[in-house]
Amino acid sequence: MKIVNWLGLICLTVPLMAVEHDFSIENTNYTISKSPYPDGDRTLYNYNRLRLTDKIKEGNWFAHIIADIDNYYGEDYIESFEYQFLGTINADTPFDIETNSKNYGNGEVFGRLHRFNVGYSDEKHNVVFGLQKVSMGVGRIWTPTDLFNPRNPLALEPDQVYGNYALSYIYALGELSEVMGVVAKRHNDEYKYAGRIKSNFGVVDIALDVLSSDDAQMIAYELEGNLFETGIEWRSEGGYFKDKLLDKEFFQGILGLDYGFQNGLTLVTEWIHSSKTYSFDEILLHQESTLSNNRHLSNDYIGASAYYDFNLLFNGALSIIYSLEDQSSFVSPLIEYSISDDASLALGAMLYNGNDESEFGSVDNSYYLRFKVTY
Numbered sequence: 001m002k003i004v005n006w007l008g009l010i011c012l013t014v015p016l017m018a019v020e021h022d023f024s025i026e027n028t029n030y031t032i033s034k035s036p037y038p039d040g041d042r043t044l045y046n047y048n049r050l051r052l053t054d055k056i057k058e059g060n061w062f063a064h065i066i067a068d069i070d071n072y073y074g075e076d077y078i079e080s081f082e083y084q085f086l087g088t089i090n091a092d093t094p095f096d097i098e099t100n101s102k103n104y105g106n107g108e109v110f111g112r113l114h115r116f117n118v119g120y121s122d123e124k125h126n127v128v129f130g131l132q133k134v135s136m137g138v139g140r141i142w143t144p145t146d147l148f149n150p151r152n153p154l155a156l157e158p159d160q161v162y163g164n165y166a167l168s169y170i171y172a173l174g175e176l177s178e179v180m181g182v183v184a185k186r187h188n189d190e191y192k193y194a195g196r197i198k199s200n201f202g203v204v205d206i207a208l209d210v211l212s213s214d215d216a217q218m219i220a221y222e223l224e225g226n227l228f229e230t231g232i233e234w235r236s237e238g239g240y241f242k243d244k245l246l247d248k249e250f251f252q253g254i255l256g257l258d259y260g261f262q263n264g265l266t267l268v269t270e271w272i273h274s275s276k277t278y279s280f281d282e283i284l285l286h287q288e289s290t291l292s293n294n295r296h297l298s299n300d301y302i303g304a305s306a307y308y309d310f311n312l313l314f315n316g317a318l319s320i321i322y323s324l325e326d327q328s329s330f331v332s333p334l335i336e337y338s339i340s341d342d343a344s345l346a347l348g349a350m351l352y353n354g355n356d357e358s359e360f361g362s363v364d365n366s367y368y369l370r371f372k373v374t375y
Contacts (some may be wrong), residue, residue: 019056019058021054021055022053022057023052023054023055024052025053026053026373026374027375028051028370028372029046029049029371030046030047030369031044031045031368031369032156034365034367035366036077036081037081037082039080043076044074045072045076045078046071047072047073051066052068061119061120062121063118064115064116064118064119066114067111069110069111070111072107072109073107078106090187091163092162092187093165094186094187094189095165097131098112115131115132115133116163124171125169125172126169126170128166128167129166129168130165131163133149133163133164134164135149138236139235140235140256140258140268141153141256141268141272141303142270142303144220144241144252145218145237145239147192147216148164148184149163150292150293151293153319154330164184164192165184166185167184168181168182169181176200176205177197177199178197179195180194180198188214191213195209195211196210196222198222203226204223205222205223207222207223209222209239213290215244215245215291216241216242216243216289216291217241218242219239220237220238221237221238223236224236231260233258234255234256236253237254238253238273239251239253246286248276251274252274252275252294254271254272256270265306266306266308267304267306268305269302269303270304271300272296272300272301274296274299277296278296280297282295283297297323298323299324301321301323301324302321303321304319304320305319312338313337314336314337314338315335316333316334317333318334321360323354323358323360326354326355327358328352328355328358328359328360329352329353329354330351330353330360331351331352333351334347335348342373342374342375343374345370345371346369347368347369347370349366350368352364
């Protein structure tokens, strides 16, 4: 189904009446210096994303629309293997969410439908239909139980994830308990089914998760609570995964801690363990499968991140991922300057350390300047 036809179908579901609109425009611009994989020559290119967001509400009914216009400028980069490969990774939806790219010599521009859904919410019920983010898991760095919208901590923007064409329903069993069910249609017209029941047991929140699709199965848990009276928040998630595509079964889970200091410093740590590993080719060649983000080269990684407000104008962040198997690491520092309430300028890097044969040491460093403004 083409985007325009699907948009028309969704638009018909929005009540034709006076509604509240929360409309915003955000422009994010990156100037990036990197050596695209597997090319050895460093290149400079520009990436710009213009995002239009509209949140519509009428009583208990709502709609959420996010549309992007993406522009890459830099002939060397758009002709690289890395750019061409990334262009082959599509959303797990039964229709195209991106327009065809328009090449204008030194760059390419295309549009993307990021979110488009309608729903109903009250004290007991929350139902959403359309292109949406389905949230599962409690991890901050890794989310192994999230097989719908898993974040990628190695990406330039880890939380910029594709949506799912799904029907999701949450029923509140009580103030601290709920049950969720999700049905999503995939790119191959197969379906992905998931369920979760979550409740609070005194000092800990506990959830049980299940998922089934044509290429994967999962039975998992989520745990989250406070560590006595220390102010430290702890969390864990994980479970049993069956990779039908590559005929593997494994356990994968995380254990993490968070602590916010009074001076404004926030620290996050996480350890992820997988009982089985994958080869580089297995990871690279199966990017569109349900378990694409659960396949790792090593059994164990340690991750940490820190955020600190230096003053009203400057803040900084630092993320680190360390492979316990080959002692290589990924480090991502960032410092941001607030030009105004609606605009910021940031300088960051993606640094890879280790020997040439290691997971992270084989990748060249990247550096970027980011300008973001919201209207």
